[in-house]
Amino acid sequence: MKLAKRVAQITPSKTLAITAKAKELRSEGYDVVGLGAGEPDFNTPQHIIDAAVKAMKEGQTKYTAAAGIPELKKAICEKLQRDNNITYKPSQIVVCNGAKHALYNLFQAIVDPGDEIIVPIPYWVSYPEMITLADGVPVFVEGSEENEFKITPEQLRAAITDKTRAVIINSPSNPTGSVYTREELEGLAQVCIEKQILMVSDEIYEKLIYDGQEHVSIASLSPEAYELTVVINGMSKPYSMTGWRIGYAAGNEALIKAMTNLSSHSTSNPTTFAQYGALAALEGSQESLEMMKAEFDKRRKAVVKLMNDIEGIHCVEPKGAFYLFANVSEAMKKGGYSDVDEWAQALLEKEYVALIPGSGFGAPNHIRISYATSLEQLEKGIARIKKFVEEN
Template sequence: MLTERTKKIKPSPTLAVDSKAKEMKAKGFDVVNFGVGEPDFDTPEHIKEAAIKAIKDGFTKYTPVGGIDELKEAIIEKLEKDNKIKYKKENILVSCGAKHSLYNIAQALFGPGDEVIIPAPYWVSYPDQVLLNDATPVILETYEEDNFMIRPELLKEKITKKTKAIIINSPSNPTGFIYNEKVLQEIVEIVLKNNIYIISDEIYEKLIYDGMRHISIASFSEEIKERTIVVNGLSKSHSMTGWRIGYAAGPTDIIKAMTNIQSQSTSNPTSIAQKAAVAALKGPQKCVEEMRKEFEKRRNYLVNELNNIPGISCKMPQGAFYVFPNVKQILGKKAGSMEINSSMDLSIYLLEKAQVALVPGSAFGAEGYIRISYATSMENLSKGIERIRNALEGLQ
């Protein structure tokens, strides 16, 4: 018999959409895939070359569980330079992707009776990772008019004696919005007063637009640094999704516990990928800026086009590579005998009618929205938008 925890969780909706789109493509359908959160650029050459060198040098054996010193030092250097946070090697754990880092945190911190506050819209894995560790996700609603940032007064209302942590994601998946300094400071004060932890997912920090800047909540003070676990990785910034390198930085005792957990699950991240990650962090960063500029161009085009489609309104996101348009005006309409009563209905309709794959807002805890990834070519964006426009014209 399966355990109770397996009944609490569901497959990742974003990966399910991607899988369905690929299945349709394999059958010969010309599907435009706006569903997956994966840069469409190749991994930069100097990173690939570092991996090839690692293989040729025979760097293909086990490494220390928590990552090689060379990579930890590169991460420490990056965190101090980019985020103004100082750590030592005992504060760093390298894992098999940022998702693995988050799961290690959940394993180390959460248990029966614990509550974890998760602002919605949220990345799909946050609630399920909490549930997998027998804790309770407490969903905190945020609002489009606030750029989906937490309202401090609503956060206070959600905190109980059982609250263990809050998860912050900035820039956000799925909304693309960034937390500003004022709201972060208010969150810091609430967290310190209530003696809870912050899990700060900063995986999209390099993809920020309009001259805005990313602020890590751990940089506000030594006191809040001791209550924060920062999560980051190289998948989005350096187009290294398949390399599976993420990392966490936090208090020594928590990182030690996470390392012990990792030693009994995956052991070390891939040795070759670790060497590639060193090259990514310490090598030229021009490739990151080139990707960022291209994403910004795509974002501008996509938001403009979406706002010209009747029934859709889309605010300009500040980071990541997603837009999160409001489609509430479309809900309640019909396509023949099919009623579009939810974001899931709309997603199914657009996949079947227009052969455009995207993710319903309900997957992120935000009904009435859809997520479109612009980690695809301008040609695909243009084709997909035209198909969406034509498909929606057929609704009554």
């Protein structure tokens, strides 16, 4: 069967082989420790579940407006004002089927064939694919490990051409957990304002920040930055609502209208009762979020120490999200492995630990470990990693 060229351009996931092998080993009865989860290991808070159930019982099971119910858009505006000091009107908000859907629609709305989007390395795996599907060109800029994987204004300026449409800023970051400071964001914003390029601010992990770090939305820095920023956020990470698929975008009214039109011809609307759950998440108690964050912080500290105690592995302490991005280049070299994918595959087959190789994030010397799993599992998994490195 002949397939469209756009589908053929999509790069197969680097993690598919690891995931398939892990499932196969589990089915055969092996005790596989999974350290790759990209979602909290807590259930959705009960008051959010109750709100969705109530909505269904009251008949909220039909279509809504493509951009979301008015109550939720209003609550998002209030959240952005309260938490981020940014003022938006409901007409500047579109609710989507997850933050990923918001990003997809955004690139479809702003990218013409050949337009360039600057993507810092390491990057979330879907950024380049979404840009490519919009007939755009991802332009990669590598953040150094010495700078906690963050790019500098000088690097950004050097990457901008007359085809540059936007730059992606993901803070806190997946996969690194890095957090940009206010001063760092001001430097990046200054370049974008000077060059008049959009800033795509992916803030999905904003609530998961540690060590007294401050989350700053680049849109809040100045009126000029506000005009050039599209904020992407959602319910998945802070409220453990990954399966609910509720995200949103906030930005220029004309752009939001274009994204809404795309939704109207693709998904119609976000799941109706899930929107009422999201409303309860934003307006209700934040106690569960704080509990989850405290547990993640406890695991984070333990994992950093345990991983840095392994000879041949070192990692920067993450300041946000729930990922550790570890450099395993010395361990790979010692074991005679040609690349990180081969190293991760051998780790799974010999010690039954499944994690995500950094090649999928544009970082071939690294691995991503998620600490969105129990401390017991983390300790067991890292002990096996240590054994694997020492014996190879």
